[in-house]
Amino acid sequence: MALLEVQNLEVSYGVIRAIKGISFEVNEGEIVTLIGANGAGKTTTMQSTVGLIPKKSGKVTFNGQDITKIPCHKVVHLGMTQVPEGRRVFQELTVYENLLMGAYSVKNKKADFKADIERVYERFPRLAERKNQVAGTLSGGEQQMLAMGRALMSRPKLLMLDEPSMGLSPLLVDQVFDIIKEINKDGTTILLVEQNAGKSLAISDRAYVLENGKIVLSGTGKELSESEMVKKAYLGG
Amino acid sequence: MDLLTIIINGLSIGGIYAMIALGYTMVYGIAKMLNFAHGDIIMVGAYTVVLLFTTSPTVGIISALVLCVLVGIIVEKAAYRPLRGASPLAVLITAIGVSKLLQSAAQIFIGSEPKGLTLNLGEIRLGSLHISVLTLLTILISVAVMAGLTLFVKYTKMGRAMVAVSEDRGAAQLMGINVNSVITVTFIIGSALAALAGVFLLFKSQSVDSTFGAMPGIKAFAAAVIGGIGSIPGAMVGGVVLGFIEAIFAATPLRDYVDAIEFAILIIVLLVKPTGILGKKRREKV
Ligand SMILES: Nc1ncnc2c1ncn2[C@@H]1O[C@H](COP(=O)(O)OP(=O)(O)OP(=O)(O)O)[C@@H](O)[C@H]1O
Ligand SMILES: [Mg+2]
Numbered sequence: 456m457a458l459l460e461v462q463n464l465e466v467s468y469g470v471i472r473a474i475k476g477i478s479f480e481v482n483e484g485e486i487v488t489l490i491g492a493n494g495a496g497k498t499t500t501m502q503s504t505v506g507l508i509p510k511k512s513g514k515v516t517f518n519g520q521d522i523t524k525i526p527c528h529k530v531v532h533l534g535m536t537q538v539p540e541g542r543r544v545f546q547e548l549t550v551y552e553n554l555l556m557g558a559y560s561v562k563n564k565k566a567d568f569k570a571d572i573e574r575v576y577e578r579f580p581r582l583a584e585r586k587n588q589v590a591g592t593l594s595g596g597e598q599q600m601l602a603m604g605r606a607l608m609s610r611p612k613l614l615m616l617d618e619p620s621m622g623l624s625p626l627l628v629d630q631v632f633d634i635i636k637e638i639n640k641d642g643t644t645i646l647l648v649e650q651n652a653g654k655s656l657a658i659s660d661r662a663y664v665l666e667n668g669k670i671v672l673s674g675t676g677k678e679l680s681e682s683e684m685v686k687k688a689y690l691g692g
Numbered sequence: 693m694d695l696l697t698i699i700i701n702g703l704s705i706g707g708i709y710a711m712i713a714l715g716y717t718m719v720y721g722i723a724k725m726l727n728f729a730h731g732d733i734i735m736v737g738a739y740t741v742v743l744l745f746t747t748s749p750t751v752g753i754i755s756a757l758v759l760c761v762l763v764g765i766i767v768e769k770a771a772y773r774p775l776r777g778a779s780p781l782a783v784l785i786t787a788i789g790v791s792k793l794l795q796s797a798a799q800i801f802i803g804s805e806p807k808g809l810t811l812n813l814g815e816i817r818l819g820s821l822h823i824s825v826l827t828l829l830t831i832l833i834s835v836a837v838m839a840g841l842t843l844f845v846k847y848t849k850m851g852r853a854m855v856a857v858s859e860d861r862g863a864a865q866l867m868g869i870n871v872n873s874v875i876t877v878t879f880i881i882g883s884a885l886a887a888l889a890g891v892f893l894l895f896k897s898q899s900v901d902s903t904f905g906a907m908p909g910i911k912a913f914a915a916a917v918i919g920g921i922g923s924i925p926g927a928m929v930g931g932v933v934l935g936f937i938e939a940i941f942a943a944t945p946l947r948d949y950v951d952a953i954e955f956a957i958l959i960i961v962l963l964v965k966p967t968g969i970l971g972k973k974r975r976e977k978v
Contacts, residue, residue: 505866532868537866548855556852556853559849560868606866
């Protein structure tokens, strides 16, 4: 059974139907990407899946448990979290305090917390250098690192990332995709949302194409990057 | 009046305003609403003390704290929680309704005649200076409470959760924070502080009626806005600023106009710095 299973999900904002009945799944160990243009409904899908915004209908199962009606903060305790669009690190808190917030849902001993935070510092050496800096004064790239590190502190089985490459320089974008690959290798399943179709398809096991609230295409990362339709619409060729 | 007396009076009045302002500012920052019934919690506390004072002052004060906290929790659960996500105007009107409800309930169950008590804790002499023990206690306790709250927010898990929720509710939920529990704790703290303020105000004025909390409530709200609403240190600064204004003008022939002067200062602060002294302009969220 898939780790995450979304069936016939519908989401509306008032009369606007943003998601019109989509189904997808993420298996344990995979990197799965949702690609789509601006306004396709990627963020809406991510946020409603994790319980941050209400679903109109549909069913979401995580790790064999029906989480359709479970509020977001409880879903996080079950082992699924999200690096939200726009990073949304806590600006007034320091880097260290942000990571502490990330571990909020983990009932662990001090020693485990220390080990977790050391692992994050190892993965993102920049955060270690700046651990006492207030997050609001970090650069955009550093904030993205912090948002990812903060999410990892909750020890997720499934990590969802909403456009992690947004607003980053090409060099940093490559770095972010490398890190996502590493995180996945270390045992965390990934659901990624991206507009950068080329790079994300290259690291994905499978992918879905979202258009106007509907899934119009799905397949392996390789299949999609070779598809004429994806090439035309998302790879600029 | 000499300078030292003004400073001591300013600190004690300011301490009381600051304790009330903290309730406004924390609820505003965390639940994103203006709780206009906050002042009436002060009245609930003061009445509880008056009614139980002859039994035992200690029992009165403890009961006031407990009752105010309970009223705070009930008001939040029954009146505000169902409106979470509703338009700010609906929430505001509900808060005004709750305020009137508490005032009317006091009139119905206790009566509209003011109730009084007499209390004299005596005074301490330091050279030529006479300081009432009550004033001194007010300063000591309000400073202790503010220091305690600052440490709580900075160093406890719940305190940091409060900062997180006030900054970004959605991101806080993604950390696994239960926003409803955090809001409940906020109301508990705010109501307990209002109860304490009610006790000190009562001991000072020695009389309470159903609108007892209205004026200090409005002034503390002004203090919260002057300091920068949503900011905890801001509420403390704003409270002390208002306290000093009162203490200074009380020593001049303008003493009868002190309320007007305070609100004029509020307007000036808002003109010069719309976010208040320590308020930050919040970054727009995507
Ligand atoms: N809070 C909201 N209220 C009303 N409509 C909304 C709201 N949020 C999103 N929408 C609409 O829902 C649709 C999907 O938006 P969504 O943010 O999910 O798109 P997206 O694929 O993440 O886009 P982007 O790549 O620009 O982030 C859009 O048409 C958008 O206008
Ligand atoms: Mg989006």
